[in-house]
Amino acid sequence: xxxxxxxxxxxxxxxxxxxxxxxxxxxxxxxxxxxxxxxxxxxxxxxxxxxxxxxxxxxxxxxxxxxxxxxxxxxxxxxxxxxxxxxxxxxxxxxxxxxxxxxxxxxxxxxxxxxxxxxxxxxxxxxxxxxxxxxxxxxxxxxxxxxxxxxxxxxxxxxxxxxxxxxxxxxxxxxxxxxxxxxxxxxxxxxxxxxxxxxxxxxxxxxxxxxxxxxxxxxxxxxxxxxxxxxxxxxxxxxxxxxxxxxxxxxxxxxxxxxxxxxxxxxxxxxxxxxxxxxxxxxxxxxxxxxxxxxxxxxxxxxxxxxxxxxxxxxxxxxxxxxxxxxxxxxxxxxxxxxxxxxxxxxxxxxxxxxxxxxxxxxxxxxxxxxxxxxxxxxxxxxxxxxxxxxxxxxxxxxxxxxxxxxxxxxxxxxxxxxxxxxxxxxxxxxxxxxxxxxxxxxxxxxxxx
Amino acid sequence: xxxxxxxxxxxxxxxxxxxxxxxxxxxxxxxxxxxxxxxxxxxxxxxxxxxxxxxxxxxxxxxxxxxxxxxxxxxxxxxxxxxxxxxxxxxxxxxxxxxxxxxxxxxxxxxxxxxxxxxxxxxxxxxxxxxxxxxxxxxxxxxxxxxxxxxxxxxxxxx
Numbered sequence: 001x002x003x004x005x006x007x008x009x010x011x012x013x014x015x016x017x018x019x020x021x022x023x024x025x026x027x028x029x030x031x032x033x034x035x036x037x038x039x040x041x042x043x044x045x046x047x048x049x050x051x052x053x054x055x056x057x058x059x060x061x062x063x064x065x066x067x068x069x070x071x072x073x074x075x076x077x078x079x080x081x082x083x084x085x086x087x088x089x090x091x092x093x094x095x096x097x098x099x100x101x102x103x104x105x106x107x108x109x110x111x112x113x114x115x116x117x118x119x120x121x122x123x124x125x126x127x128x129x130x131x132x133x134x135x136x137x138x139x140x141x142x143x144x145x146x147x148x149x150x151x152x153x154x155x156x157x158x159x160x161x162x163x164x165x166x167x168x169x170x171x172x173x174x175x176x177x178x179x180x181x182x183x184x185x186x187x188x189x190x191x192x193x194x195x196x197x198x199x200x201x202x203x204x205x206x207x208x209x210x211x212x213x214x215x216x217x218x219x220x221x222x223x224x225x226x227x228x229x230x231x232x233x234x235x236x237x238x239x240x241x242x243x244x245x246x247x248x249x250x251x252x253x254x255x256x257x258x259x260x261x262x263x264x265x266x267x268x269x270x271x272x273x274x275x276x277x278x279x280x281x282x283x284x285x286x287x288x289x290x291x292x293x294x295x296x297x298x299x300x301x302x303x304x305x306x307x308x309x310x311x312x313x314x315x316x317x318x319x320x321x322x323x324x325x326x327x328x329x330x331x332x333x334x335x336x337x338x339x340x341x342x343x344x345x346x347x348x349x350x351x352x353x354x355x356x357x358x359x360x361x362x363x364x365x366x367x368x369x370x371x372x373x374x375x376x377x378x379x380x381x382x383x384x385x386x387x388x389x390x391x392x393x394x395x396x397x398x399x400x401x402x403x404x405x406x407x408x409x410x411x412x413x414x415x416x417x418x419x420x421x422x423x424x425x426x427x428x429x430x431x432x433x434x435x436x437x438x439x440x441x442x443x444x445x446x447x448x449x450x
Numbered sequence: 451x452x453x454x455x456x457x458x459x460x461x462x463x464x465x466x467x468x469x470x471x472x473x474x475x476x477x478x479x480x481x482x483x484x485x486x487x488x489x490x491x492x493x494x495x496x497x498x499x500x501x502x503x504x505x506x507x508x509x510x511x512x513x514x515x516x517x518x519x520x521x522x523x524x525x526x527x528x529x530x531x532x533x534x535x536x537x538x539x540x541x542x543x544x545x546x547x548x549x550x551x552x553x554x555x556x557x558x559x560x561x562x563x564x565x566x567x568x569x570x571x572x573x574x575x576x577x578x579x580x581x582x583x584x585x586x587x588x589x590x591x592x593x594x595x596x597x598x599x600x601x602x603x604x605x606x607x608x609x
Contacts, residue, residue, distance in 0.1 A: 231550040237479035240549065241586075251550055 008447040016445050024096045025103070030066075059408075062135065062350060069347055069423075071136035072113040073098045076123060078143040079166075082280065082304060088114035091141055098140060098165075104431070105390050106340025107423035108347060110138065120146050120153075127154050127162070135347050138339065139164040144200050148245045161346045161354045167205035169335035172342075172359045173381065174202070174275060174300060175209050176366035177333055180380040181273075181321045183371070185296035190214045193256075193271045193294070197264055197285065198278030199224035202302065204245050206275060209363070211252075212356040221256035221267045222249050228262045230255030265289050275300040276308040284308035290317035300324075302333050321377050330378035337382060338362050341393025344420045349398045349407035358400045365396035391420035456521070456556055458563045461504060461511040468520035469513055470496035476523070476546040483581035486604055500525075510540070510567045514547065514556045522547040524560040528571055540568030542578040561594055 018024070031042060040046050050064035062068040077091035095112035102110035113130070117123045123146075127137060137160065139151060147164055154162040163169070182189045194215065196203040199222055207222055222229045229250040230236070239247040258267055268274060268289045274297070276285050281301065285308040290299060299319040301307035304326065311322040311329055323331035342362050346354055369389050370382050382389050395417040401407040411419075434440055461469055473496040480487040503509040503525060514522030525544045531537035542564060547556045565576045577599060580587035 231548065234478075236549050237475065238482055240479075241482045247549070251552075254550065 010447075013445060013447060017443055018093060020444055021441075023093075024100045058132070061132065066109060067133065067135050068350070069107075070109045070111060070134055071102065071138055071343055071347070072130065072134045073102070073110050073138045073140055074113045074115070074127065075140045076115060076118050076142060078118060078141070078146070080141045085143065088116060095140060098138065101336050102138075102340055102343065103427060104340075105336060105384075105387075105424070106344040106394070107420070107427040108340060108343045120149055123150055124153050124157065128157055131158050131160060134160060135350070136160050136343055137162040138343070140166065142166070144204075145243050145245060147201050148204065155353055159352055161343070161351055163339070163342070163354050164201070164205075165335055165339050166201040168209075168354070168359050169339045169342075170202040170277065170302070170333070171205035171209045172338045172363045173333050173335055173366065174206050174277075174302070175213065175360065175363040176337070176370075177300060177323050177331065177381045178273065178275075178298065179363065179367040180370055180375050181298045181323070184375055184377060184380065185298065185320050187272055187296060189273075190216070190219075192219065192273050194220045194273040194275070195264070195267045195271045196220060196222045197267075197274060197276040197308070199229065199246055199249070200277060202277035203275065204249070206277070207249055209356055209359060213360055217249075217252040218254055218256060220253050221258055221262075221271075222246075222253060223264055223267055228255050228258045228260070228267055229253065230258065230260040230262070232260035234260075265292070268293050270294050272296070273298045273300075275302070277302045278308060279303060280306045281308040282306055282310055282313070285314075287313050287317040290314050290319055293318065296320045298322075300333060321380060323380065327384070331380050332383070333381065334384055336384050337366055337389065338393060341390040341420070342397050344390065344423065345394035345397030345416060346401060348394065348416055348419055348423075349401050349409045349411050351398075351401040351407050353406055354397075355400075355404060355406065357404060358397050358406075361396045361400035362393050365393050387424075390424060391417050394420035455516055456551075456554070456559070457515045458512055458522075458556075458559050459515065460567075461500070461513045461523075463501070463504060465513050465520055466497050466500050466504075469511070469523050470500055472520065472523040472546045472548065473500060473525070473544055475548075476544045479546070480581045480584060483583040486606075487581050503527075508571075510564060510571070512560055512564055512567065514551075514560060516551060521551040522556045522560055524564050526564050526568055526576075528568065528573055536575040538573050539575045539577050540564070540571070540573035542576065545578070557590065558594065561591075 032038065054061040054064050073095045075091040075095055077088040078085045080086050080091045080094055091114045092112060095114055099110035099112055102108040115126060117126045139162065142150060147167065151162065151164040151167060178189055182192060196207060203222060207220060210220060211217055224246065229246050231250050231254060233250065236250060239250065269292045272294050274293065278284060280303040285301060290297060290309065297319045298321045299314045300323045301309050302325045307324040307326065311324060314322045323333050325333050342354065366382060369392060370380060395413045398411050398416040399413045402410050470493050474493060477487055500511065503511050508528040510526050512524045513520050523544065523546050524542060526540050526542045529539050529541050531539055545557060545560060568576060578591050578596060
């Protein structure tokens, strides 16, 4: 697996640099500290008064502390990247990476919180117990189907936004890509036949988002390793007990008109769209299957590090548009396009939750951004370095939260766009200043650019 | 809630083929709660026992039919229990509704009509059997006015 993305050995380089810098983030004060006397403001005795007020009225903790801009990146390490159950310490470097991206792209202060509460009830209790520290929660790398229950319950029990990026983040960016892909091939997403291959966090969330977007459930076939989710499947009652999310999909989609037990080969016959979020390829999705799809077929192969089918194979088989999860290939379905802006937006209006409609608003904004730049088959979603995107996502999400009556503060698109821009811009300027001053050492080992 | 178009009626010989599948499903479903409920997954056996019940005066087999298809099944037996005050008891041994027709009140209707059928056969009470850990069944029957009545403990015989 080493050096998967070209000639660079990213694994080796990453280990050396993580060790060299001792992790990736730190805390730095953001208030003036001119002399020792200033501590009487920021700490005792002065701090007692903000403390007293926040104690009396907990909502004021958003005024006097950095809570308004702070989220926790929470994982029990039960499903880290493609590595599986490697525990909380194993998850830590990933959560730090997430925190880094939150700050750099969204100006959001994110704190890694890896823990041993694997039991879902304990996990939820932990979230409830630490809620006062944070303005939001980003759940990450939690095994399925536990992650569905935890997200659902946490959204009910907490009054700050809870987001599971492996579900909602991936689904939002995928939806953005699909919105543009169907435009290019001249189809209507709501009338397309869609096959979701793999019934894990990403595709189950995508199913829900597509439904909320207006795609009739009967148009969507969802497949797991045993074939299409179908009300007449032999293990349907087991699913009802063990995996109610798959069960519900089976009932709602009625198996998308396929026979019970139908596999991907049958499901893809005449399908317009395939979204694979399953096991790394190559060869997980076969060329012959793609060849059976309708004209103008859209194939998203999102597994990492190797997509379920290579883009060139999918194109040879007749696919019109292909997206993957990889940064070195065109059309990268990258969660980072969504989550920094989404949390920027919800934090700025103090939203109570992040609804599917808010996720759709983010997806539509991401799609619009790419469309304005000019769509073509190798550009259906923005690239991560298109910095103007993030404030726009924030603005779209914030406005939707206000519209839905879920924001504690009102705003307009224009106002939030400016606020998000200035917060993110300030982060960049502070960072670049420190970097240029040499206070962050240049890497002792490096890769070759270009 | 009454699903229009769903007919509850006594099973006939011509229903056996479809009803047998539902009977097997009832057991494989309950296997989820206790492996001791795992069925001998023989559709042939299910057909046999259903046919036997159709001709048994102490048995009632009801089906729910929707658009020509059997979507639900209930089977009960009259049990004498000569020493019990509320005997004879109608014991509902199996109840199953296919997934896509659930949450439409079909199981409730099957139970209610089963109660009627058994009462006319002389039953003073209606009982239902299901695995001890099946919370879905527990809350379903409690909603219909059932209460816990007896416990059955089990262990495998020692070789």
